[in-house]
Amino acid sequence: MTPERILTWIDGSIHEPDDARVSVFDRGFLYGDAVYELVRFFDDVGMGMDLHIERLRRSLDRTGITGFDPGTYPSICRTLMDALETSDACIYLQVSRGVQVPRRHAPDGTLSPTVVAIGSTSAPLSELEEPIQVPIIVLPDLRRRSCDIKATSLIENVMATIQAVDADAAEPILHEDGLLTEGGSSNVFVVRNGTLLTPALGDPRPILEGVTRRFVVEAAGNLGIEIMEGDVPVDALREADEAFVTSSRRLLGTITSVDGRQIGDGRPGAVTMQVFEEVRRIIQTVLENEHAH
Numbered sequence: 001m002t003p004e005r006i007l008t009w010i011d012g013s014i015h016e017p018d019d020a021r022v023s024v025f026d027r028g029f030l031y032g033d034a035v036y037e038l039v040r041f042f043d044d045v046g047m048g049m050d051l052h053i054e055r056l057r058r059s060l061d062r063t064g065i066t067g068f069d070p071g072t073y074p075s076i077c078r079t080l081m082d083a084l085e086t087s088d089a090c091i092y093l094q095v096s097r098g099v100q101v102p103r104r105h106a107p108d109g110t111l112s113p114t115v116v117a118i119g120s121t122s123a124p125l126s127e128l129e130e131p132i133q134v135p136i137i138v139l140p141d142l143r144r145r146s147c148d149i150k151a152t153s154l155i156e157n158v159m160a161t162i163q164a165v166d167a168d169a170a171e172p173i174l175h176e177d178g179l180l181t182e183g184g185s186s187n188v189f190v191v192r193n194g195t196l197l198t199p200a201l202g203d204p205r206p207i208l209e210g211v212t213r214r215f216v217v218e219a220a221g222n223l224g225i226e227i228m229e230g231d232v233p234v235d236a237l238r239e240a241d242e243a244f245v246t247s248s249r250r251l252l253g254t255i256t257s258v259d260g261r262q263i264g265d266g267r268p269g270a271v272t273m274q275v276f277e278e279v280r281r282i283i284q285t286v287l288e289n290e291h292a293h
């Protein structure tokens with residue numbers, strides 16, 4: 001594997017990570033008053049690019065952050081990937097409400113947004129042979145309520161992730177009153193008797209509609225695997241035959257253990273592998289269709 005290379009794009013110009021800077025008065029820095037996306041590129045094609053743009057548009061509308069056209073996301077990605085000289089990358093984009101002096105909670109009506117992107121090289125599809133391994137711990141979901149907005153106020157996610165790492169896990173899986181919501185930076189799926197279970201988008205609270213979650217729903221449909229979106233008790237995860245997390249960066253990650261107890265044999269199970277292969281096939285088809293044009 002080649003080492004990850006990183007470059008940033010700040011309001012139109014490329015910077016090395018060491019001189020990538022924004023103002024301390026940026027509302028993104030002061031309040032987390034910003035929204036973001038992350039798109040995974042394989043072979044120059046952004047996976048679910050339209051879905052990422054739509055979600056960014058919704059996040060901007062819901063938060064009232066104006067002055068940035070989400071339709072320019074692909075060209076920002078292109079600029080960063082040309083600078084990185086790569087076809088396979090993760091491109092993070094953050095749009096904050098802007099820089100405001102003096103510091104006031106109420107936003108000044110005249111702000112223009114700060115737009116920054118971070119591009120990092122990542123593995124091509126051909127190097128992804130099986131899901132990465134993700135031991136997890138279970139924690140109560142103490143995050144802000146409107147988790148369907150992909151906002152950068154992630155302090156609760158960060159604290160939960162620190163707890164996970166301290167417990168030798170890779171990801172916290174959160175619950176509310178014993179019902180799973182999502183991961184610190186992922187959606188979660190449980191396999192029981194050959195059926196996929198995943199928390200519904202609105203219940204027990206709004207969660208993020210992951211683009212990768214959508215790919216998995218599509219894959220399950222193609223494979224004829226039953227999928228239930230609804231209440232998923234924590235115990236269903238503890239007693240799962242298999243379980244996995246999804247996100248644009250990690251695609252599918254096999255949950256190998258829950259609170260230190262191994263799930264299955266700690267390897268990707270049959271259903272996980274089937275879904276993973278089908279998601280890879282869906283991506284491959286997207287690539288072929290894109291490159292045919």
Ligand code: PMP
Pocket residue numbers: 038182183184185186187208209210211212213246247248249
């Ligand atoms: N939930 C949360 C809280 C996340 O941070 C992420 C990662 N962006 C996801 C779910 C997965 O979303 P996606 O598949 O669109 O990356």
